[in-house]
Amino acid sequence: MGRVSFLSMAAKTTGRYTIGIDVGGTKILAGLFDQSLKLKAKWKIKTKADRGGDVVVDRIVRAARELVEDQGLRMTDIRAIGLGVPGVVIKGRVFNAYNLHWDEVAIQSILRRRLRVPVFVDNDCNLFTLGIHRVELKGKPQNMVGAFLGTGFGGGVILNGELFRGHNYAAGEFGQMTIDKNGLKTAHSFRGSLESLASRTGIVRHLRKAVLEGEKTMLQDELGPHLTGVRSRHLRMALAERDPLVKRIVKEAAEDTGIGLAAIISAFGPEYVMLNGGVIEALHKVMLPIIRKTATSHVLPGTIEGIKILPSTLGDDGGIHGAAIFAKESLAARPRR
Structure with missing residues (x-):
């Protein structure tokens, strides 16, 4: 042709x-x-x-x-x-x-x-x-960020009502922000980055490491000793059953997310932080209060006032x-x- x-x-x-x-x-x-x-x-x-x-x-x-x-x-x-x-x-x-x-x-x-x-x-x-800003928020916020917790951890930035891509078109790559330089590392991400710690990939890696070290989770009964094929719905099920290991690791992921969002809030001062992705869809009831509390405790007093941290209702x-x-x-x- x-x-x-x-x-x-x-x-x-x-x-x-x-x-x-x-x-x-x-x-x-x-x-x-x-x-x-x-x-x-x-x-x-x-x-x-x-x-x-x-x-x-x-x-x-x-x-x-x-x-x-x-x-x-x-x-x-x-x-x-x-x-x-x-x-x-x-x-x-x-x-x-x-x-x-x-x-x-x-x-x-x-x-x-x-x-x-x-x-x-x-x-x-x-x-x-862009979709969340224009459709869900009706284009009203002048400044907002999106953070997406799924297989990876991604993001996007709206500044002055417009999508901001940055000098090298990579603005919003929040998943590569390092939260703990000595933390776990997943493939294609930096050690201790948000993606390595708070994405589903990072959560699963943390779970498998704990199991190798001798800890137990009910997910072993369903998915085998190597926790093959863990999805967000499995994490939600384990939380519903009050699985101690899953509860602890999801809590840590939520705290790491809150620390990351605090840095983003300090940098951009957005009116909204909108969360989406498979992890948030499945686990927001557990994670969101922890994310908000942690973010609030990691910014200067008063600087988070009026900033809304919300799960998106648009889903996929x-x-x-x-x-x-x-x-x-x-x-x-x-x-x-």
Whole structure:
């Protein structure tokens, strides 16, 4: 297939719908939005990242096409696609998306060529933050941050009402902030970083270390001696059963999160700190009071007053909302000839 000119392609795009896609390590969620950016339909498939980076690209294409076909539409009905992916995104190229087996992948141009629709790409947590700001908070806060505790630990920043990416497009990588220089280390993260301590990966690593040292948890009965396949729902179940080991480690993760958020609050002074991700969705009732208490005790007196630390109500939909908003606004801002 020959090279596709983006300007000529965009000029011919007259579709009435926008697609927002959020790509995670385990699933791809795509949403179809009308001209008012109202969510009309969703489609979810597995990422299958274990099969390699090229397969992930194929799965993204499949998710977009199946969503469109399921709604009785064609790709010509799509005006633009927004895509949120892990990693640093610079001019449509993705760097360090290790869970997708991507490093310096020109995903924006690849998808434009394969789908023949304008595609705009940004970091997934940036787009989650944008979606929460515009949809859940109605765009009202001038300054807010999003923190996302899932398999990893990501973040996004809104300053003066706009998404802030920073000089090297990596602003909001809160997961790499070191909380304890002597703490545990997970793959692809620094020792004692928020991602190593408070993500699900970090919590599971902490659990496995404790089990190796002779401590016990009820999760061994269900998942085996090596705690294979621990998900956030398993942690929630163990907490409900008052498992002492899980309770202690989740408490420590919440405290580490609070310390990290205190640093973020001191740096940015946001009106809102919005929390999301699988760990927060499953465990916020236990973690949130600890996070708030710890954050309050690690900032100067009075400097956290009026700042709201809340779990997002959008769940997984935050990412696709943000992606659709980003796509529509990026298309409107494109050069015209």
